[in-house]
Structures are given as structure tokens and as C-alpha cells.
Amino acid sequence: MIQGSSSFGSFVKTICMAGLYIHIPFCKQACHYCDFHFSTNTQLMADLVKAIIEEIHLQKNYLNQEIIQTIYFGGGTPSLVPASQLHEILAMIQKQHTIADDVEITLEANPDDLTATNLSELKKLGVNRLSIGIQSWNTTLLTFMNRAHNAAQSQRAIDLAREAGFLNINLDLIYGVPGQTLNVLQNDLEVLIRNSPEHISTYSLTIESKTVFDHWRRKGKFAESTEESVARQYQLIMESLSQAGFLHYEISNFAKPGFESKHNSSYWSGSKYLGVGPSAHSYDGLSRQFNVLNNYTYVKSISEKTIPFEKEILSDKDHINEYIFTSLRTHRGCDFNKVQQKFNHDLLSQNRDYLLQLEKNQLVTFSDNLLKLTNQGKLLADKITSDLFVS
Ligand code: SF4
Structure with a gap:
């Protein structure tokens, strides 16, 4: 609760x-x-x-x-x-x-x-x-x-x-x-x-x-x-x-x-991964990389020993929002303690009224600072996660 x-x-x-x-x-x-x-x-x-x-x-x-x-x-x-x-x-x-x-x-x-x-x-x-x-x-x-x-x-x-x-x-x-x-x-x-x-x-x-x-x-x-x-x-x-x-x-x-x-x-769970090939994405814990989408450009660039990618450095806000997005989709749920300890961000005090309303409508459960979607809530997952995003 x-x-x-x-x-x-x-x-x-x-x-x-x-x-x-x-x-x-x-x-x-x-x-x-x-x-x-x-x-x-x-x-x-x-x-x-x-x-x-x-x-x-x-x-x-x-x-x-x-x-x-x-x-x-x-x-x-x-x-x-x-x-x-x-x-x-x-x-x-x-x-x-x-x-x-x-x-x-x-x-x-x-x-x-x-x-x-x-x-x-x-x-x-x-x-x-x-x-x-x-x-x-x-x-x-x-x-x-x-x-x-x-x-x-x-x-x-x-x-x-x-x-x-x-x-x-x-x-x-x-x-x-x-x-x-x-x-x-x-x-x-x-x-x-x-x-x-x-x-x-x-x-x-x-x-x-x-x-x-x-x-x-x-x-x-x-x-x-x-x-x-x-x-x-x-x-x-x-x-x-x-x-x-x-x-x-x-x-x-x-x-x-x-x-x-x-x-x-x-x-x-936010682990690192390397994506290889055209359009593949990679994540090293700090940034994301996106390989070029074109097969021919990819092959040509690699033949010149250059990986054709764009890179995006993730801010704390990006990390928090990604965590909210991915964790709420899983049965483990979104751990507010984790966000507090890792990013010094208090999700609860910022969303208390909204969470109470979601709980009342049986769209989420909230216990031990873990927020989980109910089956009914899963139908509205995109809306609920974006409402919780840090702006
Ligand atoms: S076009 Fe290819 S990648 Fe896309 S769904 Fe069909 S088989 Fe899969």
C-alpha cells in the first residue's frame, strides 16, 4: 500500500x-x-x-x-x-x-x-x-x-x-x-x-x-x-x-x-549488450549506439574499418525513465528504492496522488516500494509508464 x-x-x-x-x-x-x-x-x-x-x-x-x-x-x-x-x-x-x-x-x-x-x-x-x-x-x-x-x-x-x-x-x-x-x-x-x-x-x-x-x-x-x-x-x-x-x-x-x-x-534489467550488424543497437551502461540502417553503407564502412553508428549519452533522467519503462513491464516491477538510491530521485513523493488513484482503480499494486501493474493495468501500461516519467 x-x-x-x-x-x-x-x-x-x-x-x-x-x-x-x-x-x-x-x-x-x-x-x-x-x-x-x-x-x-x-x-x-x-x-x-x-x-x-x-x-x-x-x-x-x-x-x-x-x-x-x-x-x-x-x-x-x-x-x-x-x-x-x-x-x-x-x-x-x-x-x-x-x-x-x-x-x-x-x-x-x-x-x-x-x-x-x-x-x-x-x-x-x-x-x-x-x-x-x-x-x-x-x-x-x-x-x-x-x-x-x-x-x-x-x-x-x-x-x-x-x-x-x-x-x-x-x-x-x-x-x-x-x-x-x-x-x-x-x-x-x-x-x-x-x-x-x-x-x-x-x-x-x-x-x-x-x-x-x-x-x-x-x-x-x-x-x-x-x-x-x-x-x-x-x-x-x-x-x-x-x-x-x-x-x-x-x-x-x-x-x-x-x-x-x-x-x-x-x-x-539494464545489462550491457553489444549489437552487431546494420540497425543493431548497443548499450554500455552509459550510452547507446545505433548502427546505420543501410546494408550497403554498413558493409562499405566496415570494409574501411569504421563502424557506422550514432551515439547518445544517457542522462540520469534518461536512465530513470528507461528503468521505469522496462521494469514496469516485468513481473518484478519498478523498485522505487532503487531509483532513490541510484539517482537520488524520490518517485513516490512526486506521484503519490496519481499512485493512490491507480491503486484505487486496481491498475497497480504498491508494496515495499515496489510498483507492479495488475492485469488490468497492463492494458494501460504505456500510459501509466509515460505518466510516471521524469521530465
Ligand atoms: S518482414 Fe522479415 S523481419 Fe519482418 S516480420 Fe516478416 S520475416 Fe520477420
Whole structure:
């Protein structure tokens, strides 16, 4: 409960780990909703992999010799990269860094790329976590979104991954797509749960600028789902996955106990990470770096031994706001003591009335200076976090 004065309890335990993110900027085809950095022209693949390997070498001191606990191949579509090239990337990481014995190595894959052969190769490379872009089992929705796979390919990919020995699988689920009724979503959830993944990441469709959906919307050809229907879908997801034994450990992420994504958890706990490849971001505890978004410019610049990035030094205010944003999204919550002790900033006295109102409306709980969103509050997470931001 919110009381008269803040007390000084224990810190939220910060997990100390450094992560490496490798961005593979190629896709077979463009999904109609996606604004990530990728190209459907894969001609530059070999040069880009070479540049990534060179960047790992050039950035060898960025993490200040911290042990690498997580490696994440994201994109784009990393499952398009031949195993021999992934092997070269991993070999360079190993050469430049100390890798933890229990390192988590995740690779994002699209169902249509996974075969018994490449899954066995990925396993041999040490990939121990697969994140498969299922999105939905509904053919009409998959076609509407211009996904490159169908439901049968999704099922086959999961079965093959299990046969290859993958014991830690994330499946992506999208919701809020026009035409995705509660019944369609219910079916998607039932099939997902039947497949017993260790982790499920959910994405609410947002219409990003310069995507096909954005173009359709401008032309009046796209009827967006209403806020109420998206909220009902999110509630259905929370209820179904909680009943199926998943821990709702981050606003969009659900895991069987012990299978929370170590890599993403390190982002949310403020650990350092190095992002390699075009559009990748890095964080060293003091600043953020953003690599250039263009594949050709990236390759050219790295060939000249220059990393093409922009850098932003974070102020105390930035650190506090990032902490509020990321911590409130997690089940651990936002620890006001931590903000007080680390930044000498009293979040409680500045937000007392607002917090009382949130608590009264059952949108948050506040105990031992830990603020957590309730399920109802999660529906308003963006508004609540931005209201708490320090200006
Ligand atoms: S496969 Fe993934 S990264 Fe590529 S266009 Fe589709 S959603 Fe975007």
C-alpha cells in the first residue's frame, strides 16, 4: 500500500550478464506490417556476414571483457544464413570474448526455412534456443499479413525442431489483426499450447509508417481493430496462458518456469549488450549506439574499418525513465528504492496522488516500494509508464 513515507528495502537483484545481438537484415519476402530493417535482396549476404565478423573484431573491447551470457541472432530472418556462415560468426565471438558455460544462444527462424538438416546443423553449432515466427495458424490471416509460410509448415517446423533435440523453443503469436476474431485467436492459442513451447512472445499489431498496411490504411482499405477488441484479445491471451502454466514475466512474454528469455531479460534489467550488424543497437551502461540502417553503407564502412553508428549519452533522467519503462513491464516491477538510491530521485513523493488513484482503480499494486501493474493495468501500461516519467 502507498504510505506516508518511502522505506528503504532491498534492491531488486540485478542479473549481471553481457549479451551479444547479431542482426541479420534479410528476409524472403516483406510481411505487410513489418518495419524492421531488412532487405529481400540477399545478394549481399556473404559480404554482410563478413562485415559482421569484422565488426565483432572491431568492437572486441566494447563490453569491457564481461563474460558473454547470451547470444541472439535476430533480424530479419537469421534462418536464411547458411550454417557455415553462422559458424564463422560464432567462431569470431569465441575468439574475442569469454563465453559462459551455460550461454543461451537463440536464433530466430521462420517455419518455412527449417528442415531436419539445418536444424541438426544449428544444434551442432550450439544454438540452444529457437524462436520460431509462427504468428498464427489461420491461413487467411497468414496470407493477409504476407507471411511466407502456412500452418502445416509451422507444425512441421516445431515437430522437426523437437526431433532435432531443441528443448527451449519460443513461438511468436500476433493479435489485433483485422479479421482475427476471438474465436480465431482462441484456436491459435489452443494449437500453440498443445505444442507445449517453453516460451511464447505475443505481439499486438501496430501499423508502422511506410508498411503495406500503412499504405492500405491511408487509402481507406484497412479497417484497424478497435482498442476494445485488442484489449479483449490480450485478456484472453493472459487467461489462457496462465491456465496453461505460463508465467507472465513481461508484458508481451510468457514462459514455463525457468525458461524466461535470458537475453531479453538482460535488456530489461539494464545489462550491457553489444549489437552487431546494420540497425543493431548497443548499450554500455552509459550510452547507446545505433548502427546505420543501410546494408550497403554498413558493409562499405566496415570494409574501411569504421563502424557506422550514432551515439547518445544517457542522462540520469534518461536512465530513470528507461528503468521505469522496462521494469514496469516485468513481473518484478519498478523498485522505487532503487531509483532513490541510484539517482537520488524520490518517485513516490512526486506521484503519490496519481499512485493512490491507480491503486484505487486496481491498475497497480504498491508494496515495499515496489510498483507492479495488475492485469488490468497492463492494458494501460504505456500510459501509466509515460505518466510516471521524469521530465
Ligand atoms: S520475416 Fe520477420 S523481419 Fe522479415 S518482414 Fe516478416 S516480420 Fe519482418
